[in-house]
Amino acid sequence: MLKRDEQQRYSRQMILPEFGLAGQESLKAAKVLMVGAGGLGCPVLQYLTAAGVGIIGVVDHDVVDISNLHRQILYNSSDVGRFKAVVAKQKLELLNPHITINAYPEKLTPENAGSLMSNYDLVVDGSDDFTTRYLVNDVCVELGKPLVFGSVFKFEGHVAVFNYHNGPGYRDIFAEAPPENEVPNCAETGVIGVLPGMVGTYMANEAIKIICGMGEVLSGKFLTINSLDNSVNVFNVTKQTAASPGSSLKKETSPGNYEISMDEANQWLAQNSNEVYLVDVRETYEYDDYNIGGVNIPLYELTEQAGTLPVHKKVIFCCQTGQRSKMAVQLLKPVFTGEMYSIKNGIF
Template identity: 35%
Template sequence: MESNGGEASEIIDEIEALKAQKSQLEDRISALESQFRETSIAEQLPPDTCNGTCPSISAVDAAVSRHGLPSDAIYRYSRHLLLPSFGVQGQSNLLRSSILVVGAGGLGSPALLYLAACGIGRIGVVDHDVVELNNMHRQIIHTEAYIGKSKVESAAAACRSVNSTVEVVEYREALRTSNALEIFSKYDLIIDATDNVPSRYMINDCCVVLGKALVSGAALGLEGQLTVYNYKGGPCYRCLFPTPPPMTACQRCADSGVLGVVPGVIGTLQALEAIKIASGVGEPLTGRMLIFDAFSGRIRVVKIRGRSPQCDVCGEQAAFTAEGFRDFDYEKFTQSSLSTAPPELNLIPEESRISCKEYEERVGNGEAHILIDVRPAHHFDIISLPNSLNIPLSSLESRLPEVSAALKEEEARKGVSGAHLYTVCRRGNDSQRAVQLLHKMGFSSAKDIVGGLTSWQKEVDPNFPAY
């Protein structure tokens, strides 16, 4: 027992000696850092700044020596510094941080502006798209002067105009497995401001491989949601959605619409979550999801499932590597395209389809026919072709008697038998589905108009409104 007691005493003595050495080293480091700051400040001042009347550098810039914030930064971010819970340390953390925003659209617009305004040290923005007129109602970072130009160029210019001290890195390219790891590795955390399923899985998996926190938002119609993935033991996107939804359940703003302010709200909240993580202040939404209902003005925060031990990417037995990420086919996995362009389906044989030009010729020749517009009623209210009959695809089967009656009425009016039947929609996809149904129900001569109203505007009538 005495031997053990002597050994313990020696260990305690050694610990105390090391602590003393540590304290001396920390004091030396602090002194050298202070000397370095004072020297740097003196070198930056013009030679005749003081004219021999200024107090010493250490007196003038004592605050700068303590926290590293120059006077212009103190003034710019003074409202942040006045917050007891945020203060100097929170702002200093922001100035040293780097955040990547994937997407410069409805979500990315407010997120980028607030990140720049609040002083994030380095901001990256990825997008391969160009600014269009129909972006203006929600993508507030862009102006009409940039229509037809790169969204990244436009967004970067806006960020720099808000805060010239922030570094903005532009990636005018599509995000792919071939470049994502290299780009993501340069940033502390990632904001997903995209609006398609394959991109969500790809961005999530890349963040897991690199150990990056992911702030994910979504907005559609009058609803939005927001959460933080892969942060402090929280779940990743795949933990919640191990299996992609069917393609028919995947909607985008270009198809279903969105009230402009809704992505604005969600994008602003994405910036808030990123700021909380970067500054080390507050409680990020990890393990929780915020749900916003613009119609009723309600906001709910709900608990979501924790990290799944069986997750293919972050689970206990997961073996998902950088090499596996590069080889993964996200379009095949989700059965949908990474492209922002709407899909062009080919569901029926060519003999069951006619071009817009051919339909125009047949109408011009007085052919007996009826045209069924299978878009939803609120789409039909926007614009429609003359003499078309609106029967939405969702109700087509139950309204087939109307189709038969319309055909008989057209035949009687033209004094012929066998009037033709055509279908049209916005882009030529639902019209094909309508033809499939009509063929199944006995209307074997039904044909769809290729490309729908979008092609009509391009091929037949440039003045026909596009939407």
């Protein structure tokens, strides 16, 4: 039952016919765990708190750094050096005193992930490292929890909903994590400050739709946003794997046979150049800055140009880290009958 001041606070969303009183009561009854209180976590937490989600958990072992402040707008200069989860709890409680915020200033690990996540209905992943992303996905699969995922890289953002009504998971796009020391982070590559806000609000919107049972959820979809050219694309994702109970926390999914090393790719290109077709799926500005040859077809244009790929040659996809090239193979599986390969760990 909503109190009178709660009805007044949420009145602008409650008058929406698709939302109404039932939607607000669903939010109040919901329990959401936010993994990561950084660039993505800040807008997600602020909007879910403002919307009236009843219980929100915040997991983050990191402290506020001055270099965070251009994009993590929940914090200010006086918060530098303090645990993000603790600061977030204090500020979110000021934003909405009608909800409960649980702070977990600790690292999410295989030992504590299950116990933490089992207490919540929905998990939102705003982490910035692959180890955590795979852990969150695998535990959600084990527990049957829906997962809202988001990530940012330079000027590009990604949003998806995984494990929703037994739908596709993160591993159905990226079956295997690259080595951590070979993946660039924001400190090395940079990120435009407004991008996490754009992606984070999308993530919060997906969480609200899932909780309230309204609209079309990004399950089986992978949304990309490019803040430089304003392109927004949605790719279809099919379920590729069937995880057996208990397996996902014990070992990584074995890599698909479509992955080859950079050395193998170079060998193929040197020995059988007429039988190999190299496709760089990065953005045009990335390709122009540095490339190893081949044609440039940005990932978001790939399905439209699938008909231009030669079915009688080995098609090799490449990108900076190997993640977009793996996704390229997954996207084209339903429509391309030729041999496809991805350069593992990218071209750098």
